[in-house]
Amino acid sequence: MIADGLRVLFCGINPGLMSAATGHHFARPGNRFWPVLHGSGFTPRRLDPSEQGELLSYGLGITNVAARPSARADELGKAELVEGGVLLTQRVLRHRPRWLAVVGVTAYRVAFADPRAAIGPQERTIGDTRIWALPNPSGLNAGWTTGAMVEEFGRLRAAAGD
Structure with a gap:
């Protein structure tokens, strides 16, 4: 779900098995992406993963960093x-969102060879696109509470404007 000139392009790591089966991002019931958004x-x-098309409005x-599904x-x-x-960089250069929000700082560190990157x-930048690393909303990420994630996503929303 990408269009030209978006305020924010959220980028997950890769599709989970449920996301691959349904074709919807962050589809696993325990994932906190949609409630945090x-x-x-x-x-x-709160959007259901099946309503992901509404994001464009x-x-x-x-999108995702990697295409291969995994558990x-x-x-x-x-x-x-x-x-x-590399492929994500090409997509960003083509569509030019204001912000790229990579949801998973560990994957960001590897994908962009930036081992010291922190949340925030x-x-x-990629061209004129700014980058924000966000915590992974997976239910497996016990290091971040839902409330703390809401706060961090809110910081990005304030920076991205309306």
């Missing part, structure tokens, strides 16, 4: 993430 003010209501898009993101190899980073805005 709403809680942070990006959407006026809010100036938002969604867990840590099943991807470094080469897959690096190749995904990055120094690196």
